[in-house]
Amino acid sequence: NAGVTQTPKFQVLKTGQSMTLQCAQDMNHNSMYWYRQDPGMGLRLIYYSASEGTTDKGEVPNGYNVSRLNKREFSLRLESAAPSQTSVYFCASRAGDYGYTFGSGTRLTVV
Amino acid sequence: AQSVTQPDIHITVSEGASLELRCNYSYGATPYLFWYVQSPGQGLQLLLKYFSGDTLVQGIKGFEAEFKRSQSSFNLRKPSVHWSDAAEYFCAVALSKAAGNKLTFGGGTRVLVKP
Numbered sequence: 001n002a003g004v005t006q007t008p009k010f011q012v013l014k015t016g017q018s019m020t021l022q023c024a025q026d027m028n029h030n031s032m033y034w035y036r037q038d039p040g041m042g043l044r045l046i047y048y049s050a051s052e053g054t055t056d057k058g059e060v061p062n063g064y065n066v067s068r069l070n071k072r073e074f075s076l077r078l079e080s081a082a083p084s085q086t087s088v089y090f091c092a093s094r095a096g097d098y099g100y101t102f103g104s105g106t107r108l109t110v111v
Numbered sequence: 112a113q114s115v116t117q118p119d120i121h122i123t124v125s126e127g128a129s130l131e132l133r134c135n136y137s138y139g140a141t142p143y144l145f146w147y148v149q150s151p152g153q154g155l156q157l158l159l160k161y162f163s164g165d166t167l168v169q170g171i172k173g174f175e176a177e178f179k180r181s182q183s184s185f186n187l188r189k190p191s192v193h194w195s196d197a198a199e200y201f202c203a204v205a206l207s208k209a210a211g212n213k214l215t216f217g218g219g220t221r222v223l224v225k226p
Contacts, residue, residue, distance in 0.1 A: 004154075033213070040120065042201055042216035043155075058213065090154060099145065100214060102154035 003027070006091050006103035013081040013110045021076040021106050023091030029101070031094040032074035034058075034066060036087040037105070043090060049074055081110045113138040115204050117217035124192050125225045132187040132220050134202030142204040144185040145214065146176055149199045158200075161185065172196070197224040 007022045025032065030051045035043040035058075045058030049068040063085060065077045074093075078085060091103045114137045124130050136142060143162050147155040159170025166178040176187045185202060202217040 031212070035216075040218050042115075042117075042218045043203075043214075044216070045213050048213060092155075094212075099157040099160055100155075102147075102156075104152075104154040 004091055004093055004101050004103035006089075006106050008106060009104070010107050011109070013078075013108065015082060015110060017081050018077065018079050019081065019108075020078075021089055021091075021108075022073070023075065023103060024073045025091075025093040025101070026072065027093060027095065027101065028071070029093035029095040030071070032068065033092040033094070033100070034064075034074070034076045035090045035092065036060065037090060038087050046076065046089075078108075081108075083110045086110045113142065113204055113206065113215050115202055115215055115217035117200075117202055117220050119220045120218070121221050121223065123223040123225060126194055127191050130187075130189045130192045130196070130222065132200050132202075132222070134185045134187065134217060136183050136185065136202075136204045138183075138204065138206070140206075141178075141180060142206055144176075144178060145203040145205070146170065146174070146185075146187045147201045147203060148172075149201065149219075151198070155201065158187070192222075192224055194224050194226065197222055 004025045033048040034046040037043045044060050047066040049055045052071045067075045089106045092100045094100045116135045145160045146158040149155050161168045199219045199221045201219050203214040
């Protein structure tokens, strides 16, 4: 099925560990985004990529890095996880004005 | 900076009753407006969007929203809710349709449906 695929769906990390969240879309969308969702705060933009080869910081980029590997894939890396990064992470993609398509999320817990 | 406010954190409604979710935005010009729904453990699904034209927008699942420029509002409505409408609803705005354009989300409203 066409859409945005995120892996893994769940992850528990210890403080200081690193990990990469993977995101892939098969809709040939140019723009891709990483959001985090925390209770009462809606979704906040971490990083985005307007097109292949470009990335930009969003509202809450500290502690994260991203890579737009190709048009399909946009990964989010936590170099040294902290408890404050416990959250649900969503990847999204967008083409034109047809709205954003979201993945089903990665629930990350940092202990 | 643009901002989106959803004043109601929780709303409880009886099945069959009407539902209205409020959304206010702060921005100098008219942004592009969206409503998304998130079922438990799921991603976000687009209900409807407003770019221009008719200020009453129809969406999926029987939802509609009305844009009121004078009130900077984009409220979501449904005449008769079903138990399956229990979910969290997010209002979002974007400044343009340009590539890379970013969505800013409200804090969400969780809807509980009583039988």
